[in-house]
Amino acid sequence: MSIMSYNGGSIVAMVGKDCVAIASDLRLGNQALTIATNFEKVFPVTDRLYVGLPGLATDVVTLRERFRFRVNMYTIKEEREIEPETFAHLVSSTLYERRFGPYFVEPVIAGLEKGTNKPFIATTDLIGCLTLPKDFAVAGTASDKLFGVAEGLWEPDLEPEDLFETISQTLMNAVDRDAFSGWGAIVHLITPDQVITRTLKARMD
Amino acid sequence: MSPTVGPVSRDFNPYSDNGGTILAIAGEDFAVVAGDTRQSEGYNIQTRYAPKVFRLTDKAVLAVNGFAADGNMFVKKVKQRLEWYRHAHGKDMQLRAIARMIQTMLYAKRFFPYYVYNILGGIEEDGSGAVYSFDPVGSYEREACRAAGAAQSLVQPFLDNQIYFKNQTPAIDAPFPRHLPLSHVLSIVTDSFTSATERHIEVGDGLEIYIILAKGKTLSGLGLDGVKGLSEVTSTVDDSDGSASEGESLAEGERIFVLRRELKKD
Amino acid sequence: MECSFAITGKDYVLVASDTNAARSIIKMKSDEDKTKILSPHLVMTYSGEPGDTVQFAEYVERNIRLQHIRNIHELRPSSSAAWIRRSLADSLRSRHPYSVNLLLGGYDAATDTPKLYWIDYLGTLAEVPFAAHGYGSYFALSLLDRYHNPEASLEEGVATLKRCISEVQKRLVVNLETFKVRVVDKDGVREIEL
Numbered sequence: 001m002s003i004m005s006y007n008g009g010s011i012v013a014m015v016g017k018d019c020v021a022i023a024s025d026l027r028l029g030n031q032a033l034t035i036a037t038n039f040e041k042v043f044p045v046t047d048r049l050y051v052g053l054p055g056l057a058t059d060v061v062t063l064r065e066r067f068r069f070r071v072n073m074y075t076i077k078e079e080r081e082i083e084p085e086t087f088a089h090l091v092s093s094t095l096y097e098r099r100f101g102p103y104f105v106e107p108v109i110a111g112l113e114k115g116t117n118k119p120f121i122a123t124t125d126l127i128g129c130l131t132l133p134k135d136f137a138v139a140g141t142a143s144d145k146l147f148g149v150a151e152g153l154w155e156p157d158l159e160p161e162d163l164f165e166t167i168s169q170t171l172m173n174a175v176d177r178d179a180f181s182g183w184g185a186i187v188h189l190i191t192p193d194q195v196i197t198r199t200l201k202a203r204m205d
Numbered sequence: 206m207s208p209t210v211g212p213v214s215r216d217f218n219p220y221s222d223n224g225g226t227i228l229a230i231a232g233e234d235f236a237v238v239a240g241d242t243r244q245s246e247g248y249n250i251q252t253r254y255a256p257k258v259f260r261l262t263d264k265a266v267l268a269v270n271g272f273a274a275d276g277n278m279f280v281k282k283v284k285q286r287l288e289w290y291r292h293a294h295g296k297d298m299q300l301r302a303i304a305r306m307i308q309t310m311l312y313a314k315r316f317f318p319y320y321v322y323n324i325l326g327g328i329e330e331d332g333s334g335a336v337y338s339f340d341p342v343g344s345y346e347r348e349a350c351r352a353a354g355a356a357q358s359l360v361q362p363f364l365d366n367q368i369y370f371k372n373q374t375p376a377i378d379a380p381f382p383r384h385l386p387l388s389h390v391l392s393i394v395t396d397s398f399t400s401a402t403e404r405h406i407e408v409g410d411g412l413e414i415y416i417i418l419a420k421g422k423t424l425s426g427l428g429l430d431g432v433k434g435l436s437e438v439t440s441t442v443d444d445s446d447g448s449a450s451e452g453e454s455l456a457e458g459e460r461i462f463v464l465r466r467e468l469k470k471d
Numbered sequence: 472m473e474c475s476f477a478i479t480g481k482d483y484v485l486v487a488s489d490t491n492a493a494r495s496i497i498k499m500k501s502d503e504d505k506t507k508i509l510s511p512h513l514v515m516t517y518s519g520e521p522g523d524t525v526q527f528a529e530y531v532e533r534n535i536r537l538q539h540i541r542n543i544h545e546l547r548p549s550s551s552a553a554w555i556r557r558s559l560a561d562s563l564r565s566r567h568p569y570s571v572n573l574l575l576g577g578y579d580a581a582t583d584t585p586k587l588y589w590i591d592y593l594g595t596l597a598e599v600p601f602a603a604h605g606y607g608s609y610f611a612l613s614l615l616d617r618y619h620n621p622e623a624s625l626e627e628g629v630a631t632l633k634r635c636i637s638e639v640q641k642r643l644v645v646n647l648e649t650f651k652v653r654v655v656d657k658d659g660v661r662e663i664e665l
Contacts (some may be wrong), residue, residue, distance in 0.1 A: 007595065028597050033608065035589055036597040058594035062560050101564065148359025149366065151400035172372040173362045202372070 003056055003104045004126070008180030009041050010140030011052035012171050013110035014154060016163035019191045022050045022121075023171045025142075026184035028057055031032035032189060036202070037183040045071055046081045047195065049111030050188050051091065054140035055126065056104035058173075063105055066094060084111035084120035088130060097130030102126045106139040109163040110190065117192045136170075150172050156174035164189050164198070172202050218267060220272050220320045221246055224407030226354035226364050227257055227268035228397055229326040231334035233384035238266040238326035238336075239394050240354075241402070241468060242411035244273055253410035253470065261287055262297040263440050264459040265327035266415045267307075269352035271341070272320035279319045283307065300327045304337040304345060311343035315358050318342050322353040328459050332419045334384075349384075356401035356408050363400065387416070395466065402468045412466040418457050434465040445459035472645040473518040474607030475505070476635050477574040477587050479600050479621060480628035483656035484576035484585045485551050485663075487632055488516040489607075509535040510545040512578040514653050514660045515555075518571035518604055519592055527562075527569045531555055548577030548586040552596060561592025567594040568592070572604045578655050585656070603635075606643055611635040625654065633665060 028039035036182045042052040043064050051067060074082050074162045078205040082090070088109050094105060109122040109160055123137040124130050131137070138146035138153050149170045158166055168187055175181040183202040227240040244255035258268045259280050267283060269276035286306060290298045298306070304325055311319060323339040338351040350368045352360035360409055365371040370381045385393075402409040415438075418424070429435055439460045483543075492500035506516045506625040507528045513535065517528045534554070538546045546554070551573050562569045575588040589602040601615040618631045629652075636650050652663045 028595070030591070033612070035595075035602070036599050039597055039601070055591070057597075058556075058560050058563065061556065061596055062594065065557070074350065144358040145362045147404045148361075148400060149363045151359070151403050152363040152367075152396055169366060169372060173366040176365065176371065177358070177362045 001031070001120040004106075005141045005180055007055075007057040007190060008141050008178075009039070009054045009057075009177065010138070010142040010171070010175055010181040011041060011054045011108045012136065012138045012150065012159075012167060012174075013052065013108045013121045013123075014136040014144050014150070014163060014167045014170070015121055015134065016118070016158040016160060018112075018117050018119070019160045019163055019189065020110045020112060020119040020121060021163050021167040021189045022052050022108065022185060023167050023185060023187040024052050024054070024103060025140075025171065025175045025181045026186060027180070027182055032179070036181060040186060042186065042188060043067075044195075045087055045111070048114075048190055049084050049087060049109070050190065051087070051141070052110070053105050054108070055106055057103045059103040063094070063103055063107075068096065069090065081114070084109060084113055084122075087111070088120075088122040088124075088132075091131050092124050092128035095124060095126065099127055108137050108139050110137075110188075112190055112192060141180040142174045145174035145177050146170060160189055160191050160196075164196070168200055170199060176203055221274075222271065223251070223273040225257055225270055226352065226356040226360065226398070226401055226405070226408050227269060227270045227322075227324055228350075228352045228360060228364075228394060229324045229336040229338075230350040230364075230390050230394065231326065231336040231384075232387055232390055233346075234328075234334060235387050235390075236328065236336060236417045237387070237390050237394055237414060238268050238276070238324065238325040238417070239398065239412060239414040240268050240270065241398060241408050242413060243407065243409050243468075245407050250410075256413060257283075258413050258415050260415065260438055260461055261303065262327075264297065264417060265303050265325065266299050266417055266437055266461065268324045268326070268353075269321045270324075271322050274320040276321045279321055279323075280304060282310065286310070300325070300329050300335055300337075303327075304347070306339075307339060308343040308345050308436070311339060311341065315342050324351055324353055326415070327417050328419045334417070334419070348363045352397070355427040356405040359401050359404060360397045361425070363397060364393070383454050387424075391416075391464070392429075398468060399468075410470050411470045412468050414464040414466070416462045416464065417461070418460045422460075424462060429464075432464070435462060436465075437462050472571075472606060472643075473505070474603070474605040474639060474647055475516040475518055475574055476603045476607060476611050476632060477516065477576050477601065478584045478615065478619060478628055478632060479576075479587045480623040480625060481621070482578075482583070482585060483625055483628065483630050483654050484574045484578065484587050485625075485652065485654050486514055486574055486630050487636065487650045487652045488518065490649045490651050491572050491647060492521070494521065501648060505653055506653055507532050508660045509551065510539055511659045512545060512580060512655055512657075513548060513551055514576050514655050516566075516574045516604075517570050517571055523569045526570050527558075527571045527601075531558070536611070547581060548575065548579050548588070549598075551575065551577065552586075552588040552590065552598075556590055556594050556596040559590065559592060561580050563592070563594055574602050574604060576653075578657060580657065583657070588612070606645075607639045607647075610638045610642055614638060625656075629663065629665070636665070
């Protein structure tokens with residue numbers, strides 16, 4: 001029994017042309033038993049920056065609360081919104097603080113940089129080691145499946161609606177092969193002037 | 206008093222995992238069976254060219270993945286049984302009969318199994334393309350497509366999407382095709398392996414794609430004429446350098462071609 | 472071998488808990504109330520490690536009461552759930568974690584909505600339409616998938632709850648004779664005799 005797959009759940013984020021998308025499944029389980037099918041794992045940080053937290057559900061909620069607190073403190077002190085790259089480092093240092101008693105979560109970050117609208121995605125492991133991919137980032141119990149499908153479907157410079165289709169297909173087909181993920185999905189598509197959030201009609205088994 | 210020797214326990218593991226991935230897709234009148242050629246043990250690459258896909262007859266190709274020693278031995282025994290069949294009956298065994306034979310051969314070693322996943326591809330008696338997939342102890346099933354091996358978890362969901370059109374909705378006046386054309390299947394196979402190579406350390410080096418064509422079907426019109434790395438391996442073609450692109454083959458029945466491609470070596 | 476259920480319906484939440492107190496294979500008591508009324512519109516079932524359960528439930532009860540007194544206003548269900556969850560999550564990484572699983576049923580008078588939270592000893596929090604803890608969950612959740620109706624009247628809700636209880640009594644090897652059932656709605660918390 002691995003702690004990382006105790007509750008199940010998966011996240012994927014993808015870069016498009018002047019847009020990014022981040023998506024998650026909605027399952028919360030206790031090992032093989034599904035407890036809830038409305039458990040969101042992706043949370044807004046600012047109105048153009050989102051963070052996905054797959055892993056142990058108690059830590060998902062605790063970290064969401066801690067990140068909200070730290071981002072609020074940053075906003076008050078700096079009198080400006082936090083940038084994606086800065087937030088990624090905040091995530092990294094928050095996790096590394098618990099180097100020898102970690103939060104069992106592998107965050108995925110997706111957002112647009114201010115002014116330039118440059119897409120930004122990042123992932124860290126559970127102790128905060130940052131990775132900054134240029135194409136897509138995956139995490140959770142279906143991460144290997146997500147890697148395979150994303151590697152096959154993703155292409156550079158996707159327009160927002162094409163990016164939405166790509167990330168949705170990637171997520172759904174990956175979680176359908178994972179017993180610990182699925183039971184619905186939600187996608188957030190971040191563009192320079194709006195965030196479009198859609199829940200997907202997916203397999204419920 | 207002389208020291209007594211108690212029972213000594215020794216720990217010997219007769220199995221190993223040699224990585225790699227195989228994949229097969231059935232078409233309406235053809236089948237495609239592919240595998241990478243890397244053979245590894247842990248982080249060590251033993252060879253960059255160890256075939257995992259084997260021609261059994263002119264209408265059957267077998268891909269074996271898992272423990273290479275068992276895989277090679279198993280293919281050897283299957284070929285031997287097929288030769289005996291030819292001597293006894295003067296013809297090649299049918300595909301579905303080979304599939305059932307593989308089941309009994311695997312189950313015969315139920316309590317010391319061949320540690321291999323088999324995928325059998327070829328042409329049935331009715332001329333349809335077929336894929337049979339097996340577990341190490343002989344459970345099997347006929348399917349339209351299957352991936353197995355190290356990168357199964359990467360490739361299979363991609364195939365679900367691209368072959369079975371899972372999670373896609375057809376346009377009202379355009380239902381999904383039940384079978385894909387060969388050119389389309391070949392590009393899905395190539396994409397699957399380049400993707401798996403990109404993300405899985407045990408997959409790479411080379412790719413061998415076996416194409417089994419039903420009676421009367423040719424490769425013409427696929428843009429494969431004169432392509433480097435394509436050769437015919439039908440038993441009635443002696444030309445070992447494989448002039449697949451030239452003229453008509455002597456073969457009257459099913460034909461088999463191999464398409465060899467390079468994969469990344471890192 | 473403890474067992475608790477809860478379901479939401481139209482403007483109410485029903486919670487139920489078995490009434491056995493056991494130590495190892497010995498049944499010590501069969502009329503133990505393993506539910507607690509935390510505030511006028513909040514009720515909680517608790518199960519888990521004997522000792523931890525009552526200790527933690529009373530800790531929660533006193534703190535929710537304290538909030539009520541300080542603010543002259545009861546804490547809303549969502550906020551109560553968040554506070555209780557955080558207590559468990561902090562406890563999990565302490566030297567002596569509480570091993571307590573909870574179902575929290577409440578009625579949010581501000582929005583006139585029934586609320587139900589599933590909380591486990593790790594501090595996992597989920598807002599759900601129906602919930603269960605213990606071995607009973609393996610029977611009840613599938614039944615509730617089939618029969619739960621968020622618009623059901625109290626009578627229909629009780630009937631669904633009875634289905635769950637009788638299934639557990641029929642199929643679980645342990646005999647759970649009696650269940651304490653409470654309902655929370657706009658009028659507060661009250662007990663229901665089955």
